[in-house]
Amino acid sequence: MCGSTSDIISHVPGNILDKILMCLPLQDAVRTSILSRKWRYAWVKLPQLVFDKAFYRDLSRATHTKLMMIIYQVMLHHRGPIMKFTLSLSRLESCSEIDLLILFVSSNDIQDFTLHISQGELYKLPSSLYSCSQLRHLKLRSCILEPPPGFEGFTRLISLHLYYVVIADDVLSSLISSCPLLEELTLYISTSLDSLEVNGPNLKKVRCDGHVRSICFTNTYRLANVFMHLKRVRKELFSSEEETSSSLMLLENVPGIESLALDFCYVKGIAASVLPTRFPTTLNNLKKIGLYDICFGEQDEVFVLICLIKSSPNLEKITIKAFPGATSAIPIDLDFSEVHGCSDVSLNQLREVDMKNVFGTKPELEFIKFLLAKSPMLDTMLIKLKSDSVADELRIVKELTRLRRASPQAEMNFG
16 A cells, blocks of 8 residues: 555554553553654653553563563653552562652652552551542552651542551541542451541442451441441450440441441341341332341341341342351241241342352241242342252252242242
């Protein structure tokens, strides 16, 4: 070909060129410099610098020092604002060189910052990070957070994800409350926290996974998705009224919640409160419930489960991971339809049930019977058995398939 079409790549419109570069791993974006004169320095104005596994794929044999030098060279060639910066490499160690990288991006209007330390000691974040007033998304792994005196928070932050970070209780509570626009909060906590206050008027999603003794939710009326896994052992008891009441307070402060997942520890906290037949607030928007490590041999845990169901008239999905335990706490002839006045309960919106670690105990089977009888729109019920023998599994399957179903299209699947 000849004429104006002979060098199409040199005549790509600037906005299209930028979109192409944004879709490429950083190393490939740099390599486009050889395509033509127009492309030679186009990558240096990229608003995002992502040093992740795609960047690392051709440098897996490079030493840590060489790897940092390559990153430095890329940073020195860059021109213009850096809206997004990611440093997430499989062999990244805590080192002082990272301080300089953070100092560089902190003066470039950074809005999206990710740092994942994967080896060595925890990395203490420098004071320059706390000066990033434009931050909207912050994701940290294996870091130490100690904000300097006078730090007033990230006032534009929308999402905060902390994985295995070290931070004091009061500092974390203050950090959350000083981010008024925060919508999404994820906490994987490696150390034990005594108490945590979650105060967020715009929070929509919260996930907390870690050793936390007490969590208090305040001013969280827009919260729609909650996952709480407090990682405490069953022998620990709730020792104060403040601790137990904070568990029930969660449900009072999230009237618009749509998805709720709790482990047995939080369920125990609710049960330790004065438990009515229904919660103080009807959860009209709640569509998904997930309960993990729930023991059907513990009467208080079963009653919380039933109370949740009764207070959630529009449930569409129930997920339960059972925990093995003695059933002596529950009468062997327990009829769930009579517990706390459940005879008038109808799960008219329930379509999916997923139960794991089912051992075939009497309370478990009675609960399944209850769901089948009360769910006229049920589509599927998945039951993953965990019995001692094939013969026991066959017995359980035979017993369950004989149960009456309110929904003619309901299918029972076993795994």
